[in-house]
Amino acid sequence: MRRSLGAKTVVTTLAAGLAASMLAACGADSGDDGPVELTFWSWAPNIEKVVDAWNADHPEIQVTLSKQAGGGDIVTKLLTANQAGNPPDLAQVEYQSLPTLVSNDVLADIAELAGDAQSAFADGVWQQVTLGTDAVYAIPQDAGPMMLYYRADLFEQFGLTVPATWDEFARTARDLRTRTTDHYLATFSANDPGWFAGLAQQAGAAWWAIDGEAWRVSVDDAATRQVAEFWGGLVDEDVVDDQPMYTPEWNQALNDGTLLAWPSAIWGPGVLAGNAADTEGLWEMAPLPQWTEGADVTGNWGGSSTGVTEASPHREAAVEFATWMNTDPAATELLVRESAIYPAARDAQTGPALADPPAFFANQPDFYPLAQEIADTAAGFTWGPNVNVTYQTYMDSFAAAITDGTPFVDAVAAMQTATVDDMRDNGFTIAE
Numbered sequence: 018m019r020r021s022l023g024a025k026t027v028v029t030t031l032a033a034g035l036a037a038s039m040l041a042a043c044g045a046d047s048g049d050d051g052p053v054e055l056t057f058w059s060w061a062p063n064i065e066k067v068v069d070a071w072n073a074d075h076p077e078i079q080v081t082l083s084k085q086a087g088g089g090d091i092v093t094k095l096l097t098a099n100q101a102g103n104p105p106d107l108a109q110v111e112y113q114s115l116p117t118l119v120s121n122d123v124l125a126d127i128a129e130l131a132g133d134a135q136s137a138f139a140d141g142v143w144q145q146v147t148l149g150t151d152a153v154y155a156i157p158q159d160a161g162p163m164m165l166y167y168r169a170d171l172f173e174q175f176g177l178t179v180p181a182t183w184d185e186f187a188r189t190a191r192d193l194r195t196r197t198t199d200h201y202l203a204t205f206s207a208n209d210p211g212w213f214a215g216l217a218q219q220a221g222a223a224w225w226a227i228d229g230e231a232w233r234v235s236v237d238d239a240a241t242r243q244v245a246e247f248w249g250g251l252v253d254e255d256v257v258d259d260q261p262m263y264t265p266e267w268n269q270a271l272n273d274g275t276l277l278a279w280p281s282a283i284w285g286p287g288v289l290a291g292n293a294a295d296t297e298g299l300w301e302m303a304p305l306p307q308w309t310e311g312a313d314v315t316g317n318w319g320g321s322s323t324g325v326t327e328a329s330p331h332r333e334a335a336v337e338f339a340t341w342m343n344t345d346p347a348a349t350e351l352l353v354r355e356s357a358i359y360p361a362a363r364d365a366q367t368g369p370a371l372a373d374p375p376a377f378f379a380n381q382p383d384f385y386p387l388a389q390e391i392a393d394t395a396a397g398f399t400w401g402p403n404v405n406v407t408y409q410t411y412m413d414s415f416a417a418a419i420t421d422g423t424p425f426v427d428a429v430a431a432m433q434t435a436t437v438d439d440m441r442d443n444g445f446t447i448a449e
Contacts, residue, residue: 055079088111114404116401158360175277183308221240228448246424263292
């Protein structure tokens with residue numbers, strides 16, 4: 018977290034925030050005349066329909082929605098509003114942004130109020146709102162489990178088998194290039210740090226951890242180096258492409274079959290429908306290849322949660338709303354149908370709103386049952402307080418590695434150095 022992002026002048030350590038007790042009593046939720054009034058910031062499309070449904074059934078707790086921009090914008094606004102003493106009661110927050118807000122005393126530890134909410138979510142998702150501690154800083158809303166999308170027609174045309182392991186993925190990439198020089202199995206994208214982070218999670222990476230009064234930073238751990246070396250080797254062999262995602266060239270490659278596969282996340286069908294509309298019905302989805310044969314684990318790419326602010330005088334009511342919105346069957350059905358999210362709550366992942374596959378994958382009726390099986394296997398992960406620095410260094414260093422032909426592990430080392438240096442500059446204690 019950098020001061021340029023709106024962090025307070027004196028940056029507190031997260032460890033201090035974790036040690037703070039919940040001194041603000043929840044008794045403020047009762048005793049007032051009229052309903053409890055909550056304010057909620059969110060960027061999810063049509064989220065107002067979910068809020069309206071709550072308000073209609075809960076006259077004693079009324080929620081006023083304020084639509085915001087997502088990503089770093091809402092984090093900056095929350096930091097600013099907190100400094101000014103007027104943050105909302107609740108806010109939608111990406112998992113990777115939680116530590117920044119916790120370390121700046123924006124979000125409350127709601128562990129004592131969350132009840133048995135944990136039981137509604139897979140362990141890997143729940144860990145992202147605890148920061149690997151006994152605290153709870155939000156209720157999960159949506160998840161981004163990763164899987165492999167592939168052109169079933171082209172796999173058949175070239176006589177390829179869907180790879181179950183990353184070793185098989187590499188062999189498939191090589192086999193394809195012996196049969197055609199016009200196609201690649203996939204591309205390595207230097208502009209997608211979230212994609213790389215999800216692949217590293219699957220391999221067992223643990224980039225941040227809280228160690229007593231300090232942070233332990235291991236962006237260059239063995240798992241992350243393994244992922245980097247794997248993809249770097251395939252790029253060097255010219256058996257996977259090295260072009261970034263989300264460019265006109267990438268869209269064209271998806272459309273014309275130059276790329277046969279895309280390791281992505283649950284929201285991938287929407288991207289494919291928007292960028293490769295002519296290929297509808299030609300793709301299928303499978304679990305990510307595994308590092309160990311017979312293993313069953315994935316990573317997450319994306320997702321958000323609903324946090325309650327330290328300054329809220331109505332934490333108990335706020336937690337009640339956040340839990341309802343993200344676990345109640347009627348609420349989660351609205352989130353799926355109206356806000357187009359993949360719910361974090363396990364039961365909602367096979368609810369009526371997801372009974373049918375995405376239209377783009379109508380050829381795969383078991384799309385969502387398979388997706389839920391995959392989502393259950395997501396590895397846990399603790400985010401750190403300066404993900405923005407780590408991600409920017411990823412983009413800079415991997416782009417340079419592709420241009421210069423330097424080892425990908427050097428880019429990982431640069432991510433580690435930049436992350437640690439920035440945290441020290443901002444007053445965090447780093448465990449050696």
